[in-house]
Amino acid sequence: MESRVAPKVTVLMPVHNGEAYLRQAVQSILDQTFTDFEFLILDDGSTDGSRDIVRSFGDPRIRLEANERNLGTVHALNRGIRLARGKYIARMDCDDVSLPERLERQVRFMDAHPEVGVSGSGMRLIKKGRLKNTRLQPQADPELKITLLFNTCFFHPTVIMRTAVVKKTPYPDNLVFTQDYNFWTRLATETCFANLRETLVYFREHSAQISSRKADMQKNNARAIRASYLHALFPETSGEDMETHHLIAENRRGMDLGKAGAWLEHLIGLNEQRRVFPPDIFLREAARKWWHCCRKNTQYGKETLAVYRSSFLHAYFNPPTFKYLKFHVRCMTDGKRRKAD
Known part of the structure; x- marks a missing residue:
């Protein structure tokens, strides 16, 4: 029976044929020092062993929801937002690694800054199995919204968001493969942004990623989003x-x-x-x-x-x-x- 007590955080992770790195990604969330969370995993029509890997953990904090066919990342994310019970939604990707104190540090920041609707962190690249350079974004709200004039202002897998904010303004379903950039430009007028300077996520770069396979479409869609945001201002x-x-x-x-x-x-x-x-x-x-x-x-x-x-x-x-x-x-x-x- 599902607990009636809502968790503080919903960790939201979409999965589509992610078995290669899924076990490490899931374990990194289960190993968090902050424990008051539900782990909502949206399997988007996987045809590999992804669902079996998730079920093998047997952890009661995991909620596995499955689409019988692949409907796309935006659909999975918005379904997850509708199902989320936590005060905050923390994003996670099925090929990345969250460091043990990620949720603890992000929840502490969001609790202390009620005006902030979305915050993220730095991340470190994993390439060919090795840790590479650390990447950071600006920290304060004005810098982040200026950054949006040019590109995205958050590393998507690092963000934590107020559930009430994103239930009101979910991910837009146009301009696929750039849904995060599109999302931030929509939210920019709705709430304050922030980034922690700490590195709390290891981001894995590999050839199977959408960013590698759909680079031209991503560039064209980013141009459309950028032009819309710039023209509005x-x-x-x-x-x-x-x-x-x-x-x-x-x-x-x-x-x-x-x-x-x-x-x-x-x-x-x-x-x-x-x-x-x-x-x-x-x-x-x-x-x-x-x-x-x-x-x-x-x-x-x-x-x-x-x-x-x-x-x-x-x-x-x-x-x-x-x-x-x-x-x-x-x-x-x-x-x-x-x-x-």
Whole structure:
């Protein structure tokens, strides 16, 4: 019989043919230091041994719900939101690993910050079975919503969300394979965001992931989401400006740095007029983008250095010294190589 006492957290994990890494993912949740949770696993029409693996644990905190056919991740997530009984919903993917204190730390933060509807954390990459680099997102609400102008602001498998917020605004079912980016832009006007700087999840990268198999569709859908969000905040954006903005967001090599810098400077001016975001924070985040644009395009040699320094943006973001020195050296060497060619 199902307990009448609602758990504090619903851990929500969709699964579709995930047997390769599923056992480790499930065990990482069962090993949490925070124990007041239900583990809601939505099997989305798996044809491998995923359901048998889940059943083999025999842990009463696990709730296995199954679709007889594959309906897609968004359907599974929204079904999970409808079924969730916890005050919070913590996302989990079937190929990742949550560190033992993940839920404890995230619940403590959400309890202490009732204004925050969604928060996430840093994550560390697992590639070919080995731990690689750590990835972080900005921490505070304004920075996160500025980040959405360019890309997603959360690592999806790290988030914890207030159930009341997401029951009211569930995942949108259009633009598949970018459902998280789409979701955050919808929630941006509904609640506050935050990220913990701690690394609480190990994220596994492998060839079977949707991000590997559907890269072109993801890029096109991300462009549609980005354009919609940008136009809602700055409706005067032109088609040419939007294309430049996409190239900046995608951190493309070969972009026109002059156009990129001019657009970022113009965007700063628009924000100062509209006061969509705090001007000082927006200026710093635009300057960060400018640094990444130039760092990616050292193939122009000394010209890259000159263009970088010609914009007032370079004075508002200071990259780590060793990264700047590396950037400088690459501009010199790439420029010489270009001349030789």
